[in-house]
Amino acid sequence: MKNKIVKNSISTFILLFTIIGFSQTKSSNTVSLDVFYSKIQAEKKPQIIDARGPEEFALNHILDAVNFNLESKDYAEKIAKLDKSKPVFTYSIGAGRSVWLADDLLKKGFKEAYSLEGGIANWIGSGKPFFANSKSKLTLTEYNKIIADNKTVLVDIGSVYCGACKKVKPVLETIKAQYGSNLKVIEIDLEDNTQVIADLKTIKVFPTLILYQNGKIILKKEGFENLKNEVDVALASK
Structure with missing residues (x-):
């Protein structure tokens, strides 16, 4: 019985190692x-x-x-x-x-x-x-107007099917709570706004975060790691 448990443990370890190695290659x-x-x-x-x-x-x-x-x-x-x-x-x-x-x-x-x-x-x-299969809810003209009408805007571009994009959401809530009305946050998903993402011609990966101030990009970030810290640093330097 003991040998069987050991063999099963070894098999599980080998399988886990194989999966980890494959996913990182x-x-x-x-x-x-x-x-x-x-x-x-x-x-x-x-x-x-x-x-x-x-x-x-x-x-x-x-x-x-x-x-x-x-x-x-x-x-x-x-x-x-x-x-x-x-x-x-x-x-x-x-x-x-x-x-x-x-x-x-x-x-x-x-x-x-x-x-x-x-x-x-x-x-x-x-x-x-x-x-x-549908038109974007947001047009590029409307997007640009939001950027122009607000001093500071953080845009989150991703997909509802993107695992990493889901991890951005709680971070965005923390950022919203900290900056309140001083920062407008826009969330743009591929499924609802395919055309505007295409029109921007600047997205290479999901998620992509773009921080604007006075109509200019002060931070563009791919991925969610250290997002809040980078937003804080970018805004503090302006």
Whole structure:
């Protein structure tokens, strides 16, 4: 019984180590937006795969993309429809599911498979062609008016499907409580405001935080680590 427990513990440790190691390793097949886009442009009928969930795909996606990932029930059938001799282009909300998919395709004998660095955030945030099932609630003109009409504005740009974006929310509440009416906070999600994110042409990853003062950017931050401290420092220096 004791030996069985020890063996199970060792197996669990090995599995955990493997998962941690894999999650921290950036795939060599993850490429920049410029490389990803240029390779797609070079193909007559590019094989583009959206590795997000079906509900995410239905809201917005890269034009001509198809939707499936490693967890799809018909994964094998979807793979069988692809041409192994031609490049496959994968993307997700960031570069998680798409990296795993690209790596799996290569293991299955595909000649080339590329994952987009920054995922859908990078693609749409740079103004590349996309599909969205609804108009943005906020226009770029309205966005610029908010920036112009308020002395200090903190803009949070992300997605409801982005794990890191969810961690920003409690930090924003703390910032709101501290600065009150002296700081206007705007939260812009990809699902509700796809076009305005595209029009800004400055977003490469979710979440992205932009702090304006008197219409000028005084802080632009990708990710949520040390957000409050950086906002405090930026405002204190002005």
